[in-house]
Amino acid sequence: MRMPLFARGLLSSLLLLSPTISAASQTKPFSAYDAEAKELLAQMTLEEKVGQMIQPDFASMRDKTDIQRYYLGSVLMGGGSDPQAGNNLQAWTDVYDHAQGMALKTRLGIPLLFGVDAVHGHSNVLGAVIFPHNIGLGCTNNPDLVEKIARITALETRATGIQWTFAPCVTVVRDERWGRTYEGFSEEPKIASVLGAAAVRGLQGSDLSDPLSIAACAKHYIADGGTVPISSMGRRGGQAGDNRNFGGTARATRSGVRIRLNAGDVPIDEETLRRIHLPPYIDAVNAGVATIMPSYSSWNGVKCTASKRLLTEILKEELGFQGFLISDYSAISMIDRSDYKGSIATAINAGIDMGMVPNRYAEFFNNLQQLVEEGTVPMSRIDDAVTRILRVKCVMGLLDKGRSQLADRSRWSKFGSDEHRAVARDAVRQSLVLLKNENKTLPLAKSAARIHVGGKSADDIGNQCGGWTVEWQGRSGDVTTGGTTILAAIKNTVSANTEVTFAADGTGGAGATVGVVIVGERPYAEGNGDDGDLELDEADVAAIDNMKAAGIPVVVILISGRPMVVTDAIEKADAFIAAWLPGTEGQGVADVLFGDYKPSGKLSFSWPRSVDQLPINVGDENYDPLFAFGYGLRY
Secondary structure, three states, rough: OOOOOOOHHHHHHHHOOOOOOOOOOOOOOOHHHHHHHHHHHHHOOOHHHHOOOOEEEEEHHOOOOOHHHHOOOOEEEEEOOOOOOOHHHHHHHHHHHHHHHHHOOOOOOOOEEEEEEOOOOOOOOOOOOOOHHHHHHHHHHHHHHHHHHHHHHHEEEEHOOOEEEOEEEEOOOOOOOOHHHOOEEEEOOOHHHHHHHHHHHHOOOOOOOOOOOOOOOOEEEEEHHHOOOOOOOOOOOOOOOOOOOOOOOOOEEEEEEOOOOOOOOOOOOOOHHHHHHHHHHHHHOOOOOOOEEOOOOOOOEEEHOOOOOHHHHHHHHOOOOOOEEOOOHHHHHHHHOOOOHHHHHHHHHOOOOOEEEOOHHHHHHHHHHHHHHOOOOOHHHHHHHHHHHHHHHHHHHOOOOOOOOOOOOHHHHHHHHHHHHHHHHHHHHHEEEEEEEHHHHHOOOOOOOOOEEEOOOOOOOOHHOOEEEEEEOOOOOOOOOOOHHHHHHHHOOOOOOOOOEEEEEOOOOOOOOOOEEEEEEOOOOOOOOOOOOOOOHHHHHHHHHHHHOOOEEEEEEEEOOOOOOOOHHHOOOEEEEEEEEEOOOOOOHHHHHHHOOOOOOOOOOOEEOOOOHOOOOOOOOOOOEEEEOOOOOOO
């Protein structure tokens, strides 16, 4: 099945467009707060300075008084690190207040920055609104919507007191086999730039000192979406890196191909790096982003965390980034596993300002002091790093005397509210991409006699939400986030006289007016999602076949974190919708199915015909996808 392509010249020119200059979320430059920051810096001992440069995982700390013992500048609750008292709004707020209360009792009383991965809503916390992942938002190409979503994420995050999220991910994804594809807006730098800057503005608001704003973190600098895979079957070469848990392997695939893409190498020249992967960071800096996180991956064999060229010369000096750099989870340990002290020196001298060291914070504290005393890390580098951290805290109002740094629990009333869910529902509507609609199968009639629903993801809110939802990897099933499954949404929408039946395997459709099959990927995150073939599993193929055997029109809805190799499935379907990872508000899918909202999404990724085409990107020589970048039908 061949689909029309965009004009080649127009598509190629998109890659060459200069970055958009976005309105800054902070009207005063961060450096305007240097006098205040340096006044505090002058009062600090070396121990207190080093402590500001450390971020452990709060859940991994055996003794919470370590916040005071090591004068910590930050803590995080990493993906899956839930409060011991329970993963709910009160427990999260209590944890924040406890940690912040400890910091406020230190000699200088410098408040903590508390960081979380609120990447599609405040997605660790039960009851939060879970928005579509970035891949879906890329298909809306609607910066106003992205900014609104980020603003709600900020409000729900601040309801727990927390003031920092490791978002947005502004990666330009060049290989859909990568397990983090869904964290990116697009394969094309222009979309990633515009939507990334919109997310920064939404998270940080017009003034970071507003207690309803949170600090954003553009990640993962740089070219994390451009790594070259290594395959057990030798499909392509490259350098393998480590995934987040230092030992996970790529999951098995139907073809037997096992690849590693996460944290790998990007063997490209600097001109290509600047043309494809740098633009989103230019826009993020112009938008006033407070923090940036370097990638696990390497550029031409050098870890980004260890590259002074990337971190200091390009980002800080050339682009004028005035916030601070936070290393990724245990990324400093990856520089040289046999020499942790040397790795710390390399990272700090390269330009890392704060180390995310979930478990090894005591070692980091002692080693960095020794490195300064030995002269390996200059005191000027320490002072620069701490000044950057303190200036961000100044901008955020964390150093304002008389201002409470504890959580404002009156904000709980808006957490997970119907108002916030309405925005998420609209985001789902706008993100869906209609890929096929023969014989005007869609929209469905609400008054149809019987609609038969099948597929493993029809009634599975965990599959809808994907990774980074309550747990780091996410999980299938009822993740108790609230919201509506697609099956429930269909039942909510049809007339009182319409029968809605369901069989996960797609059987039992004979005599129905139409069949709707919801199939696709189960949740994953990072390296665990690296996948060499991107094909549907056997149960999904069987569900479509069983529904087709009933002799009725078949609508297939694909739940996935990336374009998949589904050419056969699309041929079998009368209508086919890419729904991505829509989050909690499945009612938005039903809005499009039944015509209350006309499909408007356009592919922000090229859709491959076969495994052999992977990776495929707009502008490639002999570009011949199944569906081109920008494709999307309407009713």
